[in-house]
Amino acid sequence: xxxxxxxxxxxxxxxxxxxxxxxxxxxxxxxxxxxxxxxxxxxxxxxxxxxxxxxxxxxxxxxxxxxxxxxxxxxxxxxxxxxxxxxxxxxxxxxxxxxxxxxxxxxxxxxxxxxxxxxxxxxxxxxxxxxxxxxxxxxxxxxxxxxxxxxxxxxxxxxxxxxxxxxxxxxxxxxxxxxxxxxxxxxxxxxxxxxxxxxxxxxxxxxxxxxxxxxxxxxxxxxxxxxxxxxxxxxxxxxxxxxxxxxxx
Amino acid sequence: xxxxxxxxxxxxxxxxxxxxxxxxxxxxxxxxxxxxxxxxxxxxxxxxxxxxxxxxxxxxxxxxxxxxxxxxxxxxxxxxxxxxxxxxxxxxxxxxxxxxxxxxxxxxxxxxxxxxxxxxxxxxxxxxxxxxxxxxxxxxxxxxxxxxxxxxxxxxxxxxxxxxxxxxxxxxxxxxxxxxxxxxxxxxxxxxxxxxxxxxxxxxxxxxxxxxxxxxxxxxxxxxxxxxxxxxxxxxxxxxxxxxxxxxxxxxxxxxxxxxxxxxxxxxxxxxxxxxxxxxxxxxxxxxxxxxxxxxxxxxxxxxxxxxxxxxxxxxxxxxxxxxxxx
Amino acid sequence: xxxxxxxxxxxxxxxxxxxxxxxxxxxxxxxxxxxxxxxxxxxxxxxxxxxxxxxxxxxxxxxxxxxxxxxxxxxxxxxxxxxxxxxxxxxxxxxxxxxxxxxxxxxxxxxxxxxxxxxxxxxxxxxxxxxxxxxxxxxxxxxxxxxxxxxxxxxxxxxxxxxxxxxxxxxxxxxxxxxxxxxxxxxxxxxxxxxxxxxxxxxxxxxxxxxxxxxxxxxxxxxxxxxxxxxxxxxxxxxxxxxxxxxxxxxxxxxxxxxxxxxxxxxxxxxxxxxxxxxxxxxxxxxxxxxxxxxxxxxxxxxxxx
Numbered sequence: 088x089x090x091x092x093x094x095x096x097x098x099x100x101x102x103x104x105x106x107x108x109x110x111x112x113x114x115x116x117x118x119x120x121x122x123x124x125x126x127x128x129x130x131x132x133x134x135x136x137x138x139x140x141x142x143x144x145x146x147x148x149x150x151x152x153x154x155x156x157x158x159x160x161x162x163x164x165x166x167x168x169x170x171x172x173x174x175x176x177x178x179x180x181x182x183x184x185x186x187x188x189x190x191x192x193x194x195x196x197x198x199x200x201x202x203x204x205x206x207x208x209x210x211x212x213x214x215x216x217x218x219x220x221x222x223x224x225x226x227x228x229x230x231x232x233x234x235x236x237x238x239x240x241x242x243x244x245x246x247x248x249x250x251x252x253x254x255x256x257x258x259x260x261x262x263x264x265x266x267x268x269x270x271x272x273x274x275x276x277x278x279x280x281x282x283x284x285x286x287x288x289x290x291x292x293x294x295x296x297x298x299x300x301x302x303x304x305x306x307x308x309x310x311x312x313x314x315x316x317x318x319x320x321x322x323x324x325x326x327x328x329x330x331x332x333x334x335x336x
Numbered sequence: 337x338x339x340x341x342x343x344x345x346x347x348x349x350x351x352x353x354x355x356x357x358x359x360x361x362x363x364x365x366x367x368x369x370x371x372x373x374x375x376x377x378x379x380x381x382x383x384x385x386x387x388x389x390x391x392x393x394x395x396x397x398x399x400x401x402x403x404x405x406x407x408x409x410x411x412x413x414x415x416x417x418x419x420x421x422x423x424x425x426x427x428x429x430x431x432x433x434x435x436x437x438x439x440x441x442x443x444x445x446x447x448x449x450x451x452x453x454x455x456x457x458x459x460x461x462x463x464x465x466x467x468x469x470x471x472x473x474x475x476x477x478x479x480x481x482x483x484x485x486x487x488x489x490x491x492x493x494x495x496x497x498x499x500x501x502x503x504x505x506x507x508x509x510x511x512x513x514x515x516x517x518x519x520x521x522x523x524x525x526x527x528x529x530x531x532x533x534x535x536x537x538x539x540x541x542x543x544x545x546x547x548x549x550x551x552x553x554x555x556x557x558x559x560x561x562x563x564x565x566x567x568x569x570x571x572x573x574x575x576x577x578x579x580x581x582x583x584x585x586x587x588x589x590x591x592x593x594x595x596x597x598x599x600x601x602x603x604x605x606x607x608x609x610x611x612x613x614x615x616x617x618x619x620x621x622x623x624x625x626x627x628x629x630x631x632x633x634x635x636x637x638x639x640x641x642x643x644x645x646x647x648x649x650x651x652x653x654x655x656x657x658x659x660x661x662x663x
Numbered sequence: 664x665x666x667x668x669x670x671x672x673x674x675x676x677x678x679x680x681x682x683x684x685x686x687x688x689x690x691x692x693x694x695x696x697x698x699x700x701x702x703x704x705x706x707x708x709x710x711x712x713x714x715x716x717x718x719x720x721x722x723x724x725x726x727x728x729x730x731x732x733x734x735x736x737x738x739x740x741x742x743x744x745x746x747x748x749x750x751x752x753x754x755x756x757x758x759x760x761x762x763x764x765x766x767x768x769x770x771x772x773x774x775x776x777x778x779x780x781x782x783x784x785x786x787x788x789x790x791x792x793x794x795x796x797x798x799x800x801x802x803x804x805x806x807x808x809x810x811x812x813x814x815x816x817x818x819x820x821x822x823x824x825x826x827x828x829x830x831x832x833x834x835x836x837x838x839x840x841x842x843x844x845x846x847x848x849x850x851x852x853x854x855x856x857x858x859x860x861x862x863x864x865x866x867x868x869x870x871x872x873x874x875x876x877x878x879x880x881x882x883x884x885x886x887x888x889x890x891x892x893x894x895x896x897x898x899x900x901x902x903x904x905x906x907x908x909x910x911x912x913x914x915x916x917x918x919x920x921x922x923x924x925x926x927x928x929x930x931x932x933x934x935x936x937x938x939x940x941x942x943x944x945x946x947x948x949x950x951x952x953x954x955x956x957x958x959x960x961x962x963x964x965x966x967x968x969x
Binding site for chain 2: 139141160161162163165166170171173177178179180181182186187189190191193194195197200201202203204205206207209212248249252
């Protein structure tokens with residue numbers, strides 16, 4: 088088996104008496120979408136925070152292409168190739184769609200931003216950003232301020248910014264949050280095509296989207312992974328049914 | 337309603353035309369007022385780089401303004417007394433040359449901003465406001481209690497410093513110098529705002545998490561902005577001292593920090609020429625209302641209160657229509 | 664330097680510390696409960712001092728003067744809260760800074776208009792003047808000792824108020840979660856006015872008490888305000904305990920530094936340059952203390968705790 092692109096090895100995080108992550112080991116391989124599901128309070132946000140660098144695990148390590156990145160900051164991990172999207176859109180609301188996407192491209196460039204060169208005239212970065220906008224279907228809206236976008240378009244833009252980072256792995260925190268049926272449908276199609284560019288670790292509540300997209304699913308309950316397997320495996324797993332899926336499956 | 341760019345041109349043309357007219361009609365006092373506007377606007381442009389682009393509410397920019405002033409005062413006083421600043425390990429003498437003084441002011445302002453920024457930028461929000469205010473006050477008390485350069489009384493410089501090829505004693509020529517420096521600083525702000533650095537800095541103000549997730553460090557971006565900001569304000573301080581041929585601890589006073597911020601607010605936050613409009617309005621009010629009443633600060637306070645509560649875009653915001661932050 | 668002198672300076676430091684606490688407590692409460700940074704807190708200190716000086720001048724009674732200081736500052740605080748401050752709660756800090764800066768200009772010039780530019784003097788009442796003998800043969804001014812006593816009493820009262828009373832429960836709830844307080848059926852805008860007036864009264868009291876050992880003049884409030892900011896930054900915003908510890912630290916550091924540093928420099932410098940270098944450095948000491956605390960604890964000593 089080839090080396091995973093992104094991997095956590097036994098990461099554990101306590102908040103006082105609460106165990107938010109209990110020896111979580113996950114891996115993400117090239118070309119796949121690996122979904123992490125679990126009830127509210129299962130520790131999904133804490134897990135993402137540790138993978139992306141906002142929290143340091145008490146024990147365990149995070150690896151990107153075999154390199155231990157546990158000691159790196161959020162920004163350094165992003166530079167190393169982890170691109171994340173946020174559950175609640177975190178965008179520069181006063182700036183335009185293109186400016187936000189350029190920010191991702193700027194991160195992809197991996198060097199300190201220039202103080203003097205006009206960013207929008209940087210052909211290479213601009214090409215990255217425009218391609219990302221094209222791919223998510225926001226190219227027409229490049230000059231619109233984020234504040235004037237619909238909720239669904241902001242979710243698309245979240246993906247575009249991450250895409251412009253030309254990452255090695257995506258970590259997506261509930262990209263479908265707050266989307267209606269058609270929005271979910273469009274974004275599902277978009278993510279489906281994205282896995283060939285970089286694998287996606289997908290934390291998501293929308294089960295239809297998860298079952299449609301995931302190559303593998305891990306189920307997180309009380310900070311522990313109770314099962315990992317294909318969509319069919321998870322649907323059939325009795326522990327998962329008891330702990331979580333219940334009537335959803 | 338008009339475009340911001342046009343209003344900026346009108347503002348700057350006005351700031352140039354008034355002293356030129358005063359020069360033709362031989363009214364040197366008006367030229368001096370216009371010079372004050374240009375210098376204070378320059379100090380405001382410095383703060384605006386931190387405040388407007390970076391969202392850094394620094395209430396301690398008087399520190400940099402005063403450092404610039406004292407850079408001028410110390411260098412020029414040693415030069416006029418023919419007394420070297422120090423002799424070991426090498427001979428370091430004072431100077432009456434503006435370019436050297438400006439460079440010294442910029443470097444010293446930058447170093448101070450680096451040190452203050454390293455500590456205060458670890459915090460945010462109200463902490464940042466209080467800490468920058470406190471550091472400003474530290475310089476104020478230090479300048480009062482340090483007797484070598486006049487302590488509370490300050491330092492007087494007998495003759496304005498020189499600039500190669502110009503007669504700086506001629507008000508219109510000194511104004512021209514200040515005006516050109518103001519234009520350069522505005523150009524710097526404009527360039528920074530359009531650069532990748534400016535994009536990231538401005539984004540960090542709106543969503544810190546997003547900027548980090550894109551692989552950039554907000555702390556570093558803000559530190560760079562704060563240092564550049566301190567440098568520009570220090571340059572303004574050196575000019576201000578040269579205009580008055582006097583420097584004293586009041587340049588370090590917290591009221592000065594407040595006033596520099598007021599210029600930006602009266603003009604319009606994050607507007608390129610906000611500090612120019614604000615400083616012009618401030619000096620005009622000071623001149624007119626100051627003539628009407630000794631208590632003109634009451635009116636200034638009331639006006640400021642009204643602007644903050646009811647007209648948040650300031651003068652420029654009231655005159656131009658909304659545009660994208662930078663296109 | 665003798666031990667007696669040192670003890671005297673420690674007492675002076677305590678006295679400065681408790682007065683700073685009176686200022687800082689109001690500031691930190693207002694920030695903790697309402698999330699507001701109030702630059703005009705120094706103006707309330709000034710109003711207290713002027714009210715005390717005016718009433719003392721008219722009646723000759725120091726107690727009446729103190730009552731007037733409390734009442735005038737609380738009233739000014741309540742009015743300002745009702746007219747201006749409450750429009751600022753949901754604004755950003757920049758707007759709060761500017762609006763309260765504007766209030767400083769209005770209050771300062773207004774006071775100058777009413778009372779003129781010359782300083783007023785408040786005298787210490789006879790029954791509090793003169794020195795007392797402390798154990799160890801130390802002679803210390805009774806008035807300053809009284810200040811320490813009043814300051815500590817207010818600190819105790821404030822702790823009791825916050826931990827034992829209904830108002831205290833509401834204040835603590837307000838620090839934790841604004842919406843929850845409203846949901847509990849507390850009249851939030853009344854609570855805010857009361858908290859603001861309480862903070863103002865403490866500042867006014869400090870102004871009147873300090874006004875007797877310094878002169879009463881326009882602009883007296885802002886240096887104290889900035890010191891109080893240093894106190895809050897050191898102690899941690901929103902924490903009354905932090906404000907007390909921070910205030911005592913700042914008071915002691917500032918007072919002792921001013922005395923001890925020049926002495927220290929005399930060990931390796933001639934007397935006159937030692938005293939100038941020492942006092943120049945001493946003037947920076949509390950800010951260096953603040954920087955050091957922030958370096959280790961960016962949220963202050965008791966930051967995060969309400």
